[in-house]
Amino acid sequence: MRFSVATIAAAAMLGLASQAAAETVAPGDVKFEDGTVTVSVSGAAGDPANGAEVFKSRKLGNCLACHTNSAMNNELFHGDVGPVLDGVADRWSAEELRAIVVNSKAVFGDETVMPGFYSLEVGKFVSEDLVGKTILSAQEVEDVVAYLGTLKE
């Protein structure tokens, strides 16, 4: 009996793990529809607290390099290359924000300066150690999208 409970638990865990893996959408398979991506690219919900960390980390999103975000006024030096993100969730839906973070060029066109954070449509001569890699992982994208969803005025 004990054995079977453990087996069931293990099987359940394996099942969940493989299910999550199966639901991760590869960068080239993300479906854009009218400037939206409706499905979570990681297959899971985003964590806004971790999203805030990814957002401000210079090594991950480094979003403050280009965007001002008054909710992070304790961080020095917000850039102004991109639009201010105060109230961004009032202006864009979660599905639109996901599309912009995944690959803004699919939403705004090729001229935008914003990098695609979950895209392999990148520039030439990519550093050898980054070939085939995206700036953020699928889950980090979902976390950032969840965090952006909290920026309401």
Add this chain to the structure above:
Amino acid sequence: MRKFIFMAGTAVALALAGAAVAEPVDEKLVIDGEIEIVTKAKAPEGHPFDEVLSGWLFRTAETRALEADSFINPAMLTVEDGERVWNTVEGTEGKSCASCHGNAAESMKDIGAHYPKWDAATNRPVNIELQINKCREERMGAEAYAFDKGGQRPLTTYIKYQALGTPVSIDLSQGEMQKWWDTGKDLYYTRTGQLNLSCASCHEVNAGKYIRADHLSQGQVNGFPLYRLKNQGIVSLHNRFRGCIRDTRAEMPKAFSDELMALEVYVTWRGTGLSVETPAVRH
């Protein structure tokens, strides 16, 4: 409520501060009260901007002051080093630069404002660094300097310093300079790296804006080699080119490669009319 007012106040202060420093300053640069530097010039025909602006106009008051006074400009020590190299005999021929060129203040006057130049012998453009290496190998019987090594940076700085104040102009009618300019222009607009950015992404489309604490200038090269506060030392142009490309998360072309020589030709042209500022001071 009090918190809200405080936050609103901070936001206004930030916005004002941003607005106050977001534009290049409207100031004149006169080095040591004597040498007038052209920091704004009408752009040459076919240029994307109406006016070309020196990076000096985008820097803080403290940094601008460092360049305006040669006594406190830390790169003047490099100029002095360069003068020593100029007068040092090296190689099998027993010659220094001075052996052939005499007093640099006369023989090198304004020279740095007109490089890169076409070099028929190697069938490509040469900059000051490559011209020095040609002299070392062909006239002095000395080894060419490796990139950024030996006397390369001080001597280049010293030679360009002899053109301080002279407006930049390069001759695109020589040899195949126009072809190299074309290649350089293509590279200027080529997006590189995982971040997918071109030179133009920052220095044309977003000049005047801030990337984090960095005030984006037009990316003019008239002040190189220059003192970079971030590096606490002198930085060559090809080192800066490579650093920018690395920051896009791309592989860096080699210094003096065809790619970076073409880029130097094109970007130098983009600063036509600005004075040579070597050694400039930047962040």
